[in-house]
Amino acid sequence: MSKNFSLPQWQLTKWLLDSGRPISPDIERDLVASLFGTLSIFIGGVTNTLLVALLITWHVQRQEFFVWLALEVLVCAARIGILISARRRARMARSTHTDLHVILSLVWAFSVGLGTYLSITSGDWLAAALACLSSAAMVGGICFRNFGAPRMTGVMILLALGPCCLGAMVAQEPLFLLTLIQLPVYVVSMTSASFRMNAMVVATMQSERDNAHRARHDSLTGLLNRATLLAEIEMAISRARSGTARPSLLYLDLDGFKRINDVYGHGCGDELLEQVAARMREAVPKECRISRIGGDEFVILMNDHDKDGAQALARRLLIEIAAPYLLANGEEVVIGVSIGIAQVPSTVQSADAALNIADRALYVAKASGKSRFHVAEII
Known part of the structure; x- marks a missing residue:
């Protein structure tokens, strides 16, 4: 089924899913298919962000948090719908709406970062601590689930954690200003790790294909053996x-x-x-x-x-x-x-x-x- 997931068509999504190195078309399709996999991580991430948004909104009881909660629900529902539809359409060899899936992933990361910003600037440190812990926890899932697209991973991490820095400056809390040093280093290191993971995965995929080719083909002429x-x-x-x-x-x-x-x-x-x-x-x-x-x-x-x-x-x-x-x-x-x-x-x-x-x-x-x-x- 992995060969049936559609390649991106939009310039932005093509850039986001480009691993930055030449790869064969079949490996490219496998990497795109990986973005639709690991359902356990996806479900865990969606459940976590919805629960955090619900708890913070219930705790703070402000209008902007209700708007954020509504955005979280809509984005998560849309992502689940697209994911289920894509897997079904892939079995029928139809378009899997890969571009929309990628954009919704970015919107979800933005929503996570938005909640963090609202919580930090609200002055409620219980909400801020919960939101910051949640967004930081999501980074591991983002990296592991999206190893096929390290550029997209970097952008998602930036959208999810970047608002912490902005919130720290707006809140004018001296201790929070430490995030201006911590987060850029963290974002760079995690994004770099995503690129290294992608390189390892691509090398493994290529090695598997080379071994399979050698097992089936004559080494001199490349014809079947x-x-x-x-x-x-x-x-x-x-x-x-x-x-x-x-x-x-x-x-x-x-x-x-x-x-x-x-x-x-x-x-x-x-x-x-x-x-x-x-x-x-x-x-x-x-x-x-x-x-x-x-x-x-x-x-x-x-x-x-x-x-x-x-x-x-x-x-x-x-x-x-x-x-x-x-x-x-x-x-x-x-x-x-x-x-x-x-x-x-x-x-x-x-x-x-x-x-x-x-x-x-x-x-x-x-x-x-x-x-x-x-x-x-x-x-």
């Missing part, structure tokens, strides 16, 4: 058994690659494999799955193409891969490719068995003179 291919074939076989599709496999083996390795070295051979992989990505339809299963052998899984489509792709690959390659050492080399094609029958027992059918077709293509394709005869 053998284990991932077999899993993909198993899913294709399941679809074939349900009658929704009959997948095709193209098993490719490069002709003349060993000579390139022997003459120019394995470094040039690796470079050539990377160039071959790049050409395959250009030639193969996006919905197909390309894998390198070892050495100079590649397999393409086509889920939604018939036999004619597989043969058309094979003809294109014969041409594309046979075009000359320019290596980094200045040498121009030419190789070919032999291809075995097999439509995977619904009766096949496993991915390995399906792969073996295409492998046997490849053997026939090799034995027939190479640089050609052969289609396995399967009923």
